[in-house]
Amino acid sequence: MTATEATPERPGFHRLTLIGIGLIGSSIARGARARGLADEIVISTRRPETLERARELGLGDVYTLDPLEAVAGADCVIVSVPVGSSGAVAEMIGPGLAAGAIVSDVGSVKADVVAQMAPHLPDHVHFVPAHPVAGTEHSGPDAGFAELFDNKWCILTPPPGTDPEAVARLSAFWRALGSKVETMTPEHHDMVLAITSHIPHLIAYNIVGTAADLETVTESEVIKFSAGGFRDFTRIAASDPTMWRDVFLHNRPAVLEMLGRFIEDLFVLQRAVRFGDGETLFRQFTETRAIRRGILDIGQDTAAPDFGRTPKKG
Amino acid sequence: MTATEATPERPGFHRLTLIGIGLIGSSIARGARARGLADEIVISTRRPETLERARELGLGDVYTLDPLEAVAGADCVIVSVPVGSSGAVAEMIGPGLAAGAIVSDVGSVKADVVAQMAPHLPDHVHFVPAHPVAGTEHSGPDAGFAELFDNKWCILTPPPGTDPEAVARLSAFWRALGSKVETMTPEHHDMVLAITSHIPHLIAYNIVGTAADLETVTESEVIKFSAGGFRDFTRIAASDPTMWRDVFLHNRPAVLEMLGRFIEDLFVLQRAVRFGDGETLFRQFTETRAIRRGILDIGQDTAAPDFGRTPKKG
Numbered sequence: 004m005t006a007t008e009a010t011p012e013r014p015g016f017h018r019l020t021l022i023g024i025g026l027i028g029s030s031i032a033r034g035a036r037a038r039g040l041a042d043e044i045v046i047s048t049r050r051p052e053t054l055e056r057a058r059e060l061g062l063g064d065v066y067t068l069d070p071l072e073a074v075a076g077a078d079c080v081i082v083s084v085p086v087g088s089s090g091a092v093a094e095m096i097g098p099g100l101a102a103g104a105i106v107s108d109v110g111s112v113k114a115d116v117v118a119q120m121a122p123h124l125p126d127h128v129h130f131v132p133a134h135p136v137a138g139t140e141h142s143g144p145d146a147g148f149a150e151l152f153d154n155k156w157c158i159l160t161p162p163p164g165t166d167p168e169a170v171a172r173l174s175a176f177w178r179a180l181g182s183k184v185e186t187m188t189p190e191h192h193d194m195v196l197a198i199t200s201h202i203p204h205l206i207a208y209n210i211v212g213t214a215a216d217l218e219t220v221t222e223s224e225v226i227k228f229s230a231g232g233f234r235d236f237t238r239i240a241a242s243d244p245t246m247w248r249d250v251f252l253h254n255r256p257a258v259l260e261m262l263g264r265f266i267e268d269l270f271v272l273q274r275a276v277r278f279g280d281g282e283t284l285f286r287q288f289t290e291t292r293a294i295r296r297g298i299l300d301i302g303q304d305t306a307a308p309d310f311g312r313t314p315k316k317g
Numbered sequence: 318m319t320a321t322e323a324t325p326e327r328p329g330f331h332r333l334t335l336i337g338i339g340l341i342g343s344s345i346a347r348g349a350r351a352r353g354l355a356d357e358i359v360i361s362t363r364r365p366e367t368l369e370r371a372r373e374l375g376l377g378d379v380y381t382l383d384p385l386e387a388v389a390g391a392d393c394v395i396v397s398v399p400v401g402s403s404g405a406v407a408e409m410i411g412p413g414l415a416a417g418a419i420v421s422d423v424g425s426v427k428a429d430v431v432a433q434m435a436p437h438l439p440d441h442v443h444f445v446p447a448h449p450v451a452g453t454e455h456s457g458p459d460a461g462f463a464e465l466f467d468n469k470w471c472i473l474t475p476p477p478g479t480d481p482e483a484v485a486r487l488s489a490f491w492r493a494l495g496s497k498v499e500t501m502t503p504e505h506h507d508m509v510l511a512i513t514s515h516i517p518h519l520i521a522y523n524i525v526g527t528a529a530d531l532e533t534v535t536e537s538e539v540i541k542f543s544a545g546g547f548r549d550f551t552r553i554a555a556s557d558p559t560m561w562r563d564v565f566l567h568n569r570p571a572v573l574e575m576l577g578r579f580i581e582d583l584f585v586l587q588r589a590v591r592f593g594d595g596e597t598l599f600r601q602f603t604e605t606r607a608i609r610r611g612i613l614d615i616g617q618d619t620a621a622p623d624f625g626r627t628p629k630k631g
């Protein structure tokens with residue numbers, strides 16, 4: 004069976020290989036299984052204990068520590084590892100990829116990942132980089148769930164000249180997993196995500212670090228009285244350090260650009276506080292509401308109080 | 318009936334007057350009603366339409382636009398208005414307060430509010446400032462709910478020499494509303510809240526403002542792809558602009574102190590990104606996890622994924 008045999012009525016793949024089986028990889032495995040999107044799921048990861056856990060969880064059909072063995076005969080290979088390891092993984096799997104296979108990833112950074120992976124991929128495969136804009140602060144194979152991508156966007160950044168049919172097949176796969184799909188250039192993706200995800204994580208990590216280092220306020224006070232806003236930042240700052248270190252090391256220009264603007268704007272607010280300029284504060288605090296309304300309007304969040312929230316899936 | 322007649326077995330008041338009936342005032346009204354903490358609830362607010370809405374919602378027993386009339390005969394008066402209006406409200410109610418009454422507030426800032434209110438309160442009342450560390454981004458009488466304070470802290474900042482029995486009665490009231498109670502100085506409160514609440518709000522407002530002003534990324538892209546972290550900041554930045562302007566104008570020294578540290582620390586991360594210093598990033602991203610664990614350990618948040626969260630109360 005080759006990649007082109009799938010009919011549009013039944014999105015999915017014959018042999019889907021997942022390299023990396025953490026939060027994202029295992030959510031793809033669960034979603035693909037639940038929705039019948041692969042005849043066979045092959046799972047490969049770096050550490051034996053992670054592979055063993057994936058097997059215990061029954062996430063796939065075939066388990067192997069050998070990435071070359073894993074990709075053999077696959078019509079789709081999705082790499083879900085920290086973006087700093089993308090190049091090394093592409094180098095390992097490159098020689099084993101079947102002709103016509105779709106090769107994709109899920110990395111939170113795109114231009115740098117494309118630059119890392121593309122040189123190692125043979126001409127006879129279709130490289131369609133992807134980034135599902137969905138996640139939680141948890142990691143590892145236990146953290147995933149089939150509904151993670153429901154109603155979330157997945158951004159594809161196919162290089163110019165990519166076979167449109169391969170792009171269409173991967174789009175159909177992500178749609179079947181529950182996502183909405185958009186296509187853009189890797190560079191634009193990296194700017195959009197720098198402001199909507201990378202800077203939010205950087206400042207969340209930063210304020211939690213600032214709080215931890217105070218002499219006037221103890222750590223236990225910070226913990227006790229976290230319900231006033233801080234708590235939500237600690238959740239974001241609980242995300243995997245390796246994944247996020249890699250994001251910042253591999254999306255440097257866009258992160259520095261957006262961070263520069265954030266700091267510039269923060270100085271305006273700092274000055275307004277210092278000089279008691281209530282008008283500037285009020286204006287800034289009002290203008291931000293339009294964006295919130297937009298997010299609620301398109302159903303990317305709920306307006307209900309978050310306090311005492313009970314998650315859909317525990 | 319006077320303030321001292323309440324027995325410890327039945328925390329509460331004979332006549333509880335609420336000045337200001339927004340998110341916090343109406344949550345107190347609902348909680349007090351639901352748990353039988355007042356024989357009579359008197360509600361007063363500035364605007365006729367808000368008073369009318371409170372009446373429609375059945376939040377109290379007596380409704381009046383006249384604050385002097387509202388406080389007459391009350392053994393407890395709780396002022397729940399933006400902190401910039403605390404002094405003006407204290408001035409209005411001062412002459413009508415009954416001897417032995419407990420006068421309290423719920424303001425997110427304490428030293429400045431104490432300085433505003435104390436001069437207008439007669440010697441025959443007990444002034445026990447309070448701050449329930451609980452809230453949502455919504456405001457107005459419709460936004461409140463009886464469970465808002467459940468398992469959250471309420472901080473009391475009684476001036477030196479305050480009657481311990483008055484402090485005990487107000488503590489018992491907040492405990493009966495579901496809160497845990499702690500006592501500290503207004504100045505310390507303001508430092509703790511600057512880092513756990515005020516700075517988080519300032520930077521949430523700031524990043525949403527930065528995002529709104531970009532040329533390279535459109536507002537609709539920011540909205541669409543907000544699930545990567547940004548969304549949680551927009552929720553915080555949807556909080557009431559008047560309330561938050563007042564917080565920053567009235568907690569200036571503590572906010573500037575904490576903001577200075579936040580920016581200093583951010584420069585360290587910025588430099589690490591610029592020079593590709595993965596070790597510094599990884600170390601910072603790891604150290605923050607202890608605080609998160611502490612918050613989960615004491616039950617101030619849940620570890621479950623927030624995506625698709627279903628609130629306890631809609």
Ligand SMILES: NC(=O)c1ccc[n+]([C@@H]2O[C@H](COP(=O)([O-])OP(=O)(O)OC[C@H]3O[C@@H](n4cnc5c(N)ncnc54)[C@H](OP(=O)(O)O)[C@@H]3O)[C@@H](O)[C@H]2O)c1
Binds near residue numbers: 026083142243
């Ligand atoms: N977390 C999110 O919210 C989110 C959202 C969207 C996209 N992403 C992207 O998804 C990718 C995976 O993230 P995740 O959250 O699924 O991470 P995760 O739960 O930590 O899982 C990472 C997986 O990658 C493997 N791995 C780690 N280092 C590796 C290396 N040096 N070489 C080979 N394999 C390695 C791990 O294998 P072992 O356990 O066997 O070592 C594990 O299977 C990242 O590129 C991230 O940017 C994450």
Ligand SMILES: NC(=O)c1ccc[n+]([C@@H]2O[C@H](COP(=O)([O-])OP(=O)(O)OC[C@H]3O[C@@H](n4cnc5c(N)ncnc54)[C@H](OP(=O)(O)O)[C@@H]3O)[C@@H](O)[C@H]2O)c1
Binds near residue numbers: 336341402423448557
């Ligand atoms: N929101 C939170 O998360 C939170 C948490 C803890 C503490 N607090 C503190 O609680 C207090 C009230 O906040 P809230 O969230 O309940 O606000 P809210 O929902 O906006 O309600 C504010 C109330 O104050 C009245 N008010 C507004 N301006 C006034 C003025 N100049 N003079 C007299 N009354 C005025 C309003 O009356 P009209 O509608 O009649 O004009 C309304 O009843 C603030 O001090 C805030 O710092 C808030």
